[in-house]
Amino acid sequence: MNTEKKIATRQSYGEALLELGKKNKNIVVLDADLSTATKTNMFAKKFPERFFDIGIAEQDMIGTAAGFATCGKIPYASTFAVFAAGRAYDQVRNSVAYPNLNVKICATHAGITVGEDGATHQMIEDISLMRAIPNMMVISPSDDTQTKWVIEEISKMDGPVYVRLSRYATPVIYDKNEKFEIGKALQIGKGTDATIFATGDTVAEAIKAKELLEKKGKFVRVIDIHTIKPIDKEMIIKCAKETEVLLSVEDHNIIGGLGSAIAEVLTEEYPKKLIRLGINDSFGKSGKAEELMQYFGIDAKSIADKF
Amino acid sequence: MKITSIQALENIAKDVRRGVIEEVYSAQSGHPGGALSCADILTVLYFNQMNINPKDPRAEGRDRLVLSKGHCSPALYAVLARKGYFNANELKKFRKIDSKLQGHPDMNKVPGVDSSSGSLGQGMSIANGMALNSKLESQGYRVYCLLGDGEIEEGQIWEAAMTSSKYKLDNLCVIVDNNNLQIDGSIRDVKALEDIEGKFEKFGFNVLTIDGNDIEALVNAFNAVKTVKGKPSAIIAITKKGKGVSFMENKAEWHGKAPNEEQYKIAMEELK
Numbered sequence: 001m002n003t004e005k006k007i008a009t010r011q012s013y014g015e016a017l018l019e020l021g022k023k024n025k026n027i028v029v030l031d032a033d034l035s036t037a038t039k040t041n042m043f044a045k046k047f048p049e050r051f052f053d054i055g056i057a058e059q060d061m062i063g064t065a066a067g068f069a070t071c072g073k074i075p076y077a078s079t080f081a082v083f084a085a086g087r088a089y090d091q092v093r094n095s096v097a098y099p100n101l102n103v104k105i106c107a108t109h110a111g112i113t114v115g116e117d118g119a120t121h122q123m124i125e126d127i128s129l130m131r132a133i134p135n136m137m138v139i140s141p142s143d144d145t146q147t148k149w150v151i152e153e154i155s156k157m158d159g160p161v162y163v164r165l166s167r168y169a170t171p172v173i174y175d176k177n178e179k180f181e182i183g184k185a186l187q188i189g190k191g192t193d194a195t196i197f198a199t200g201d202t203v204a205e206a207i208k209a210k211e212l213l214e215k216k217g218k219f220v221r222v223i224d225i226h227t228i229k230p231i232d233k234e235m236i237i238k239c240a241k242e243t244e245v246l247l248s249v250e251d252h253n254i255i256g257g258l259g260s261a262i263a264e265v266l267t268e269e270y271p272k273k274l275i276r277l278g279i280n281d282s283f284g285k286s287g288k289a290e291e292l293m294q295y296f297g298i299d300a301k302s303i304a305d306k307f
Numbered sequence: 308m309k310i311t312s313i314q315a316l317e318n319i320a321k322d323v324r325r326g327v328i329e330e331v332y333s334a335q336s337g338h339p340g341g342a343l344s345c346a347d348i349l350t351v352l353y354f355n356q357m358n359i360n361p362k363d364p365r366a367e368g369r370d371r372l373v374l375s376k377g378h379c380s381p382a383l384y385a386v387l388a389r390k391g392y393f394n395a396n397e398l399k400k401f402r403k404i405d406s407k408l409q410g411h412p413d414m415n416k417v418p419g420v421d422s423s424s425g426s427l428g429q430g431m432s433i434a435n436g437m438a439l440n441s442k443l444e445s446q447g448y449r450v451y452c453l454l455g456d457g458e459i460e461e462g463q464i465w466e467a468a469m470t471s472s473k474y475k476l477d478n479l480c481v482i483v484d485n486n487n488l489q490i491d492g493s494i495r496d497v498k499a500l501e502d503i504e505g506k507f508e509k510f511g512f513n514v515l516t517i518d519g520n521d522i523e524a525l526v527n528a529f530n531a532v533k534t535v536k537g538k539p540s541a542i543i544a545i546t547k548k549g550k551g552v553s554f555m556e557n558k559a560e561w562h563g564k565a566p567n568e569e570q571y572k573i574a575m576e577e578l579k
Contacts, residue, residue, distance in 0.1 A: 067436015
């Protein structure tokens with residue numbers, strides 16, 4: 001993990017989209033007046049004829065994307081997570097997921113790490129909302145390398161996908177040659193004292209926690225669950241068998257998110273206690289991203305302190 | 308093959324209405340009122356206007372229709388069956404567990420349905436996406452979107468209207484089935500919608516108001532809007548809810564209710 005080089009996954013998304021636009025003429029991009037923040041503006045500048053700014057009208061944006069998809073286009077629709085999964089929930093459900101349309105919803109500014117804007121803009125229920133919709137795939141990439149891979153990979157698959165991206169700049173975890181696979185979690189470290197399951201911007205925190213714990217003689221592994229739906233059951237069961245303590249950490253409400261998804265697998269396949277770290281069913285608040293991660297107990301130190 | 312005889316189109320519209328009653332009676336549920344009010348609109352579109360081929364329902368360059376008021380599926384299904392997209396026997400299975408004819412249209416189950424719909428207010432955005440694609444690929448196809456008048460109380464319709472206008476979607480024609488009734492009563496009492504024509508005009512549409520149960524007026528209106536360039540069109544079709552069945556006409560209670568056996572017989576007799 002390169003802690004010197006920090007990149008927000010929204011930035012990786014913008015760059016990946018630009019590259020994808022060059023390779024695939026079927027890609028169209030829609031935004032709702034946030035292209036400078038979601039970073040779709042890079043695509044917009046290069047391919048203005050394939051970029052559609054729908055204005056501050058997220059519901060209309062999702063519907064328009066659905067219309068494009070019925071005609072064989074591969075629309076990437078972007079706005080903040082709170083608007084994509086929240087405001088436009090019914091459009092995502094009925095206009096996109098029910099007809100199983102090939103719309104890629106790439107939502108930036110997920111979680112409390114949005115920071116200073118505060119609770120109204122900190123989406124902490126989107127994993128829960130999106131994974132409950134039939135046909136919907138949910139992906140939450142953890143770094144620059146993984147995000148760039150995800151954005152291209154989903155263009156090769158037919159069907160709706162929700163990609164959860166972050167405003168907060170996080171360390172580059174993976175080497176450019178790292179191999180990823182949709183639905184397959186990655187294991188970092190082989191420790192058997194505990195497993196820390198993480199996703200998105202908490203993966204780097206989990207890796208830092210792993211290093212802190214090693215200094216205290218505790219050896220843990222980190223599991224990067226980028227695909228939350230369909231979730232990697234095999235990896236969860238394997239870790240439940242191989243390690244003593246199981247803990248999950250997410251920049252999301254503990255209700256319905258990563259921890260819940262893991263708990264669902266454990267309950268049915270290999271009953272074992274799981275400690276869930278996340279936003280404990282409360283709204284976020286204003287502050288710096290780092291301060292908020294500490295406040296809500298999802299930063300490296302808070303994770304390490306649980307042991 | 309496009310049918311131009313007004314008499315022939317009127318006869319088809321009657322068949323479509325019989326289909327609607329058959330479906331809703333068989334299912335003992337569904338929405339006859341709005342389906343009957345828009346039967347003439349859909350008949351003219353599918354038999355006189357749209358460039359479509361039932362043998363190739365997903366042809367890239369075809370004209371498309373989004374039934375945004377998805378609960379009026381019985382009318383769309385009856386039209387599609389009459390057009391030959393699927394066997395008319397299927398109509399009797401409407402809303403049944405083994406049928407492709409869901410309560411609201413499913414584009415992946417029913418040949419000829421261009422978009423799934425049902426949650427009101429969403430179809431116009433989808434139609435915009437289709438119309439934008441037609442422009443982007445220079446395919447020249449037209450997109451129609453049928454809205455209910457109650458439906459345009461949904462805010463997304465006006466978000467979409469701004470998009471249609473911004474992108475000068477002259478290949479888009481929305482039709483408002485203006486039967487003046489919604490579930491809780493008259494449009495005026497429930498939401499005071501008032502000047503629908505003026506609203507669409509202010510949103511940058513070319514607007515025509517016509518008798519939406521008059522086949523000839525519909526043919527003329529659809530022909531007229533095709534020639535308008537640089538802006539989308541809206542046809543405000545003044546209709547009668549329950550049109551064609553005397554005891555259903557202008558009755559909000561027939562929005563979502565199935566006829567009993569006696570009512571079914573009377574309705575079918577009236578639609579002979």
